[in-house]
Amino acid sequence: MYQTLLQYLKRYDFSFLGSFFAIFLVGVLNLYSATHSQSHEGLDMLYRSQIIWWLLASVVAVVVSVVFNPKTFERVSYFAYGVTFFLLILVMVMGDVGMGAQRWLQLGPIRMQPSEFMKLGLAMALARYFARVQPEKELTFRDLLIPGIIAGVPAIMVILQPDLGTGMLLLLIFAMMIFYKRLKWRTIITLVVGALVAGVLMYNFGLREYQRKRIHTFIDPYADAKGSGYNAIQSEIAIGSGRLFGKGFKNSSQASLQYLPENHTDFVFAIFNEEHGFFGSVFLVVLYLIMFMRLIWLASSVQRFYDSVLVVGIMSIFFWHTFVNMSMVSGLMPIVGIPLPMMSYGGSAMLTYGVCIGMVTAISNSRNFFN
Amino acid sequence: MFGEEELVKVHKTRAGMIGNIVFAAFGLLLARLWYLQVYKGEQLHQFSIQNRLRKEVVWAPRGMIHSRDDQLLVDNIPRYDAILTPQYLLEKEVTLEKLHKILMLEPGSIEKLLKKNQNQATYRPITIKKNIGFEELAQIESLNAELPGVSVQTFISREYKDKEVGAHLLGYISEISQQQLPKFRKRDAMDYRLGDFIGQFGIEEQLDKFLRGANGHEFVEVDSRGRRKRYINTDNLFKGIEDEKPNQGMNVKLTIDRDMQMAGYAALEGKVGSIIAIDIESGEVLAMVSRPAFDPSQFSRGLTPEYWRSLITNTENPLRDRNIQEHYSPGSTFKAITGISAFEEGVIDENTEVFCNGNLRFGRKVYHCWKQAGHGATSITKAIRESCNVFFQRAAMKMSIDTIAKYANMFGLGKRTGISLPREVSGLIPTEAWKQKRYGQVWQPGETLSCAIGQSYVLASTIQMAQAYGAIANGGKIYRPYVVKDIYTPKGEFIKTFTPELLSDFKLKNEKTLKYVREGLFQVVNNPKGTAFARRGKGIMMAGKTGTSQVVRATADKVYQKCEQMDYDYRHHGVFVGFAPYDKPRIAAAALVEHGCHGSSAATPVVEAVVTAYMQKYHPESYLENLEKDKDIHAQWVKTLKAAAPAEE
Structure with missing residues (x-):
C-alpha cells in the first residue's frame, strides 16, 4: 500500500510544484504586509481572500491533472478558445466598467475577467494548430496567416477594452510560441525590422500629441512627475530604499504612507523589494527561474508535440507576466497594468494559473507513464 | 514524415534558445535591481526616510x-x-x-x-x-x-x-x-x-x-x-x-425671503409646526420654516455626541422638515375642495341651503357638527365661513369619493408637488380602488362623509395645501414649487436659472364655483362670524380657512370636550391655509401647529405674520391701501350686525 502510494507520488514533478507553492507563500505574506495598514475597508483582509482563491485554484489544478489526460486537452483546444472568445465578446456588449476600462463580466454571482482566460485559450488553440498543420515545417510568412488571426483578433479586442497591457501580453505569448515552432530566422529579422520602421513612422505621423507624451513619460518619468511619472518615481524609491537587506517584514514606509497606488496588485513587487532588499529579490527571481527552466525542460522531454507546444505556451504566460511586471515596477518598461503571477491579488488570474498547473502536471505525469 | 517524438527533438534547439532568452531577461532585471538597490540604494533610502513627498x-x-x-x-x-x-x-x-x-x-x-x-x-x-x-x-x-x-x-x-x-x-x-x-x-x-x-x-x-x-x-x-x-x-x-x-x-x-423666514420662525416660537408661503403666480417658495429645528453649523464643525443625542432623543423630531416630510389630515381646510366638487358637479349652487341642527344621521352613525346647537339654514359661503360639517357632508352624500378625489387631484393633492428637495411625502387622497387595493375592503359610503371634511384617510402636507389654495386664488394654475432661483459661479456667470414651471392650468366648468368659494374664504377671516376673524391681521386682506386635524378619532363622549383639557398627545393639530390679498392674490400660505387645538388660535397667527411681512416688504402701497379698506369693512360689518341684532333675538 505504502509502496504504491510512493510509486504514485513519484510521478509528480516536485521541483516545479515546489517552486510554485513557495512563490505563492511568499506572495500571501507579502500581500498581508502590503495591505495591513490600509484605510480602505476590506483591503486589509485581502490576503484571506487570496488564500481562498488559491485553495480554489488548487482544487481546480488537482481536478484537471487527475481527471483529464493530455489528449483531452488537445481535443477541447478549439472549444476552449471559442468559449473564452465568446466571453470576450460578452464583455464588449455587457461588461462592467472598472478602473476606466471594460474588463469585467458579471454572470450571476460570478464576476470575472475573460481576458485572463484568453491567455490560456490562445495557448491551447495555437498548440493544436501547430501540432496538426504541417508540424514538421519551419514557419514562413505565409504560415503565419491563420495563427496570426487566432492571436490577433482577441488581442485587438482586449486592447480596445482598453487594456493595452493584456493585449500586448497576448501578442508576446504568440511571439514566443511561433519562435518555438521554428519561425525562420529570415522571417524573424524581416518582422523585427518591419516593426521598427512601422513604429518610427507611426510615432512621427500616426500618433497624436498626448500619445507621444506618454512615450516621453516612460523615457523620462521625471519630466512629468505628477502623472504616471509619480507612480514610477515612488516605485523606484520604494525598491531602492530596500538596499541590500531590506527594511524588514511589514516595514514598508512607501506602502504604509500610501505613496504607491495599487500596492496590492501591480506594485506588490516594489513592496517586496523595499522590505527584503536585493537579496530578497534574488531569492524570488530564482524561484521563478526554477519554475520556468523546469517548464522548458518539460517541453523537450514529452512524447507528443501538442504537449510540447502547450507547455511552451503556458511557460510564456508565466514568464511574460513576471518579466513585464518586474520591469515596469523597476522602471525598465512603461507602467501598464500587468499583475505578478501568484503574488498580486486577483481571482480570475489565480484560477487561470490553477488550470495551467493542472495541465502541466497532467502532461508531466503522462510522460512518466511510459518509463 | 517525423514521428511525434522526433518532432519534439527537432524543436529542442529552440527550447534551449528560449531558456537563454529567459536567463538574459532576468539577468537584465537583476542588473536593474542592483543599480537601484545597491548603486543608488543609499541615496534612495535617505530619500524615503528623510524627505517624504x-x-x-x-x-x-x-x-x-x-x-x-x-x-x-x-x-x-x-x-x-x-x-x-x-x-x-x-x-x-x-x-x-x-x-x-x-x-x-x-x-x-x-x-x-x-x-x-x-x-x-x-x-x-x-x-x-x-x-x-x-x-x-x-x-x-x-x-x-x-x-x-x-x-x-x-x-x-x-x-x-x-x-x-x-x-x-x-x-x-x-x-x-x-x-x-x-x-x-x-x-x-x-x-x-x-x-x-x-x-x-x-x-x-x-x-x-x-x-x-x-x-x-x-x-x-x-x-x-x-x-x-x-x-x-x-x-x-x-x-x-x-x-x-x-x-x-x-x-x-x-427664492426665499429672509425677513419672511424670520417672521415665520418667530411666530412659531414655542410651537411645534411649520409654515410655508408660495408666490401663486410662479411657484417660488418665499418662506419655509419648521420647528423645532436644529443648528446646522454644529454638523459642519463636527457634531458633539451630546448635541446629536439631544436631537435624536427629542420626541418632536427636530430633524424632520414638517412642510414636506410630514402629512396630516387637512381637516376643515379640505372643505374648500369638497365645496368646489359639489358646485362643479351641480350638487349645490349658490342658493342651496341646508339646515344644520348640529348632527347628521347616516345609516347607524351620527356625524356631529362642531357646533352642538347647529348652524341653522346654511348656504355655501356661510358653510365655509363657519365651517359647518353638516353642509359638506350632505353635499358629499350625493357624490362618490372618486368624484371628490378627481377635484382634489386637480388641485395637486395626493401627489408630490415635485419641489426639488429630498424626501418629500405624497399625502393621500383615497379612492374606492385605493381602499380595495390597500385593505382589500369595499369603500363604505360613511367614509365619504368623513373624507369630505378632511378627516379619515385624507392626508396632505402644508406645501400641498398652499399649492391648492394658490390654485383657488389664481383660477386653476398649478406651478411646481421651487426654492432655487439661480446658480452662478463665484465670478457671477450664471450656470442655471430656474423659471416658473406651469404643471397644469385647468378651467372649472362653472365660473361661479370659485367666486362663491373665494367669497366664503374671505368671510372666514373678515366676517365677524368667520372662524378666523379674531386673528385676521391688518392690511393684508387675507382669505383662508381654518382646520382641525384630529390626532385620534373622537369618541362620542369626547366630541365636545374642550381640546385644551385633553392630554397633550391627543390634542388636535391646528391648521390654517390662506391667500392674500383677496382682490389681487399674490401669495398663498399654509401653517400647521401640532397639538395646537384650533386652526384659528394656533395656526392663523403664523400665516398672518408671514403674509404681513410679505405685504409690507413687497407691496407697501397695497398694504397701506388695505389698512384703509379694513376700517371700512369693519365699520360696515358693525353696522349690519347692529341692524340684524334685534331680529336674531
Missing part, C-alpha cells in the same frame, strides 16, 4: 447661499483643529503635558484618545481638539519645533447665519460615515474617503454637486517627523510636480 488635499470652499433679497444665509469660515500623528511623537510625556496645558484639556485625556485609536496605523493623524481658538493656534504654531507630531489642520466650516431659522430648507453638511461611503461613492462615482464632507440634508444635499466645488491638492515635503519642510519646486527629483488649486463651489440664490 506628501500629497495633501486642499479643500475647496463650498458655494455660498443667498436669499432672494441678496442677504447672505450660508457662509464659510475657517476652523482649526489640533491634530497629533502618533508616528512622529517624541518624548511622549513632555509633549503631551505641554499640549494639555496649551489646549486646556484635562490631564490624561489625550492619552485616552491615543489608546482609543491605537489600532489604526500610526501615521494617521488623530484630532485631539476641534475648533481651537486663535490663541491656541498661535501657541502651537510657534512651539512647532518643541511639539513633534503636533500640527494644526485648517478646515473650512459652514456657517449658517440665522442658526435654526430655515435649517431644514438649507440642510447641513457633515462627514461621510463608514456606512454611507459605498452609497455615496456609487451615487456620485467619486472616490470619497472618510473625513470628506458632503451635503446631507435640504439644499446642501440637493445641490451638493454645484455647491461642492473641486478640491485641489498640493505636494508638500515633510520631514521624518511629519513636519512640513518646504513647498516642492526646486528639487530635481520632483521637478515638474504641480499643485492644483481648488475651485470654489457655485453660489446659489434662493
Whole structure:
C-alpha cells in the first residue's frame, strides 16, 4: 500500500510544484504586509481572500491533472478558445466598467475577467494548430496567416477594452510560441525590422500629441512627475530604499504612507523589494527561474508535440507576466497594468494559473507513464 | 514524415534558445535591481526616510447661499483643529503635558484618545481638539519645533447665519460615515474617503454637486517627523510636480425671503409646526420654516455626541422638515375642495341651503357638527365661513369619493408637488380602488362623509395645501414649487436659472364655483362670524380657512370636550391655509401647529405674520391701501350686525 502510494507520488514533478507553492507563500505574506495598514475597508483582509482563491485554484489544478489526460486537452483546444472568445465578446456588449476600462463580466454571482482566460485559450488553440498543420515545417510568412488571426483578433479586442497591457501580453505569448515552432530566422529579422520602421513612422505621423507624451513619460518619468511619472518615481524609491537587506517584514514606509497606488496588485513587487532588499529579490527571481527552466525542460522531454507546444505556451504566460511586471515596477518598461503571477491579488488570474498547473502536471505525469 | 517524438527533438534547439532568452531577461532585471538597490540604494533610502513627498488635499470652499433679497444665509469660515500623528511623537510625556496645558484639556485625556485609536496605523493623524481658538493656534504654531507630531489642520466650516431659522430648507453638511461611503461613492462615482464632507440634508444635499466645488491638492515635503519642510519646486527629483488649486463651489440664490423666514420662525416660537408661503403666480417658495429645528453649523464643525443625542432623543423630531416630510389630515381646510366638487358637479349652487341642527344621521352613525346647537339654514359661503360639517357632508352624500378625489387631484393633492428637495411625502387622497387595493375592503359610503371634511384617510402636507389654495386664488394654475432661483459661479456667470414651471392650468366648468368659494374664504377671516376673524391681521386682506386635524378619532363622549383639557398627545393639530390679498392674490400660505387645538388660535397667527411681512416688504402701497379698506369693512360689518341684532333675538 505504502509502496504504491510512493510509486504514485513519484510521478509528480516536485521541483516545479515546489517552486510554485513557495512563490505563492511568499506572495500571501507579502500581500498581508502590503495591505495591513490600509484605510480602505476590506483591503486589509485581502490576503484571506487570496488564500481562498488559491485553495480554489488548487482544487481546480488537482481536478484537471487527475481527471483529464493530455489528449483531452488537445481535443477541447478549439472549444476552449471559442468559449473564452465568446466571453470576450460578452464583455464588449455587457461588461462592467472598472478602473476606466471594460474588463469585467458579471454572470450571476460570478464576476470575472475573460481576458485572463484568453491567455490560456490562445495557448491551447495555437498548440493544436501547430501540432496538426504541417508540424514538421519551419514557419514562413505565409504560415503565419491563420495563427496570426487566432492571436490577433482577441488581442485587438482586449486592447480596445482598453487594456493595452493584456493585449500586448497576448501578442508576446504568440511571439514566443511561433519562435518555438521554428519561425525562420529570415522571417524573424524581416518582422523585427518591419516593426521598427512601422513604429518610427507611426510615432512621427500616426500618433497624436498626448500619445507621444506618454512615450516621453516612460523615457523620462521625471519630466512629468505628477502623472504616471509619480507612480514610477515612488516605485523606484520604494525598491531602492530596500538596499541590500531590506527594511524588514511589514516595514514598508512607501506602502504604509500610501505613496504607491495599487500596492496590492501591480506594485506588490516594489513592496517586496523595499522590505527584503536585493537579496530578497534574488531569492524570488530564482524561484521563478526554477519554475520556468523546469517548464522548458518539460517541453523537450514529452512524447507528443501538442504537449510540447502547450507547455511552451503556458511557460510564456508565466514568464511574460513576471518579466513585464518586474520591469515596469523597476522602471525598465512603461507602467501598464500587468499583475505578478501568484503574488498580486486577483481571482480570475489565480484560477487561470490553477488550470495551467493542472495541465502541466497532467502532461508531466503522462510522460512518466511510459518509463 | 517525423514521428511525434522526433518532432519534439527537432524543436529542442529552440527550447534551449528560449531558456537563454529567459536567463538574459532576468539577468537584465537583476542588473536593474542592483543599480537601484545597491548603486543608488543609499541615496534612495535617505530619500524615503528623510524627505517624504506628501500629497495633501486642499479643500475647496463650498458655494455660498443667498436669499432672494441678496442677504447672505450660508457662509464659510475657517476652523482649526489640533491634530497629533502618533508616528512622529517624541518624548511622549513632555509633549503631551505641554499640549494639555496649551489646549486646556484635562490631564490624561489625550492619552485616552491615543489608546482609543491605537489600532489604526500610526501615521494617521488623530484630532485631539476641534475648533481651537486663535490663541491656541498661535501657541502651537510657534512651539512647532518643541511639539513633534503636533500640527494644526485648517478646515473650512459652514456657517449658517440665522442658526435654526430655515435649517431644514438649507440642510447641513457633515462627514461621510463608514456606512454611507459605498452609497455615496456609487451615487456620485467619486472616490470619497472618510473625513470628506458632503451635503446631507435640504439644499446642501440637493445641490451638493454645484455647491461642492473641486478640491485641489498640493505636494508638500515633510520631514521624518511629519513636519512640513518646504513647498516642492526646486528639487530635481520632483521637478515638474504641480499643485492644483481648488475651485470654489457655485453660489446659489434662493427664492426665499429672509425677513419672511424670520417672521415665520418667530411666530412659531414655542410651537411645534411649520409654515410655508408660495408666490401663486410662479411657484417660488418665499418662506419655509419648521420647528423645532436644529443648528446646522454644529454638523459642519463636527457634531458633539451630546448635541446629536439631544436631537435624536427629542420626541418632536427636530430633524424632520414638517412642510414636506410630514402629512396630516387637512381637516376643515379640505372643505374648500369638497365645496368646489359639489358646485362643479351641480350638487349645490349658490342658493342651496341646508339646515344644520348640529348632527347628521347616516345609516347607524351620527356625524356631529362642531357646533352642538347647529348652524341653522346654511348656504355655501356661510358653510365655509363657519365651517359647518353638516353642509359638506350632505353635499358629499350625493357624490362618490372618486368624484371628490378627481377635484382634489386637480388641485395637486395626493401627489408630490415635485419641489426639488429630498424626501418629500405624497399625502393621500383615497379612492374606492385605493381602499380595495390597500385593505382589500369595499369603500363604505360613511367614509365619504368623513373624507369630505378632511378627516379619515385624507392626508396632505402644508406645501400641498398652499399649492391648492394658490390654485383657488389664481383660477386653476398649478406651478411646481421651487426654492432655487439661480446658480452662478463665484465670478457671477450664471450656470442655471430656474423659471416658473406651469404643471397644469385647468378651467372649472362653472365660473361661479370659485367666486362663491373665494367669497366664503374671505368671510372666514373678515366676517365677524368667520372662524378666523379674531386673528385676521391688518392690511393684508387675507382669505383662508381654518382646520382641525384630529390626532385620534373622537369618541362620542369626547366630541365636545374642550381640546385644551385633553392630554397633550391627543390634542388636535391646528391648521390654517390662506391667500392674500383677496382682490389681487399674490401669495398663498399654509401653517400647521401640532397639538395646537384650533386652526384659528394656533395656526392663523403664523400665516398672518408671514403674509404681513410679505405685504409690507413687497407691496407697501397695497398694504397701506388695505389698512384703509379694513376700517371700512369693519365699520360696515358693525353696522349690519347692529341692524340684524334685534331680529336674531
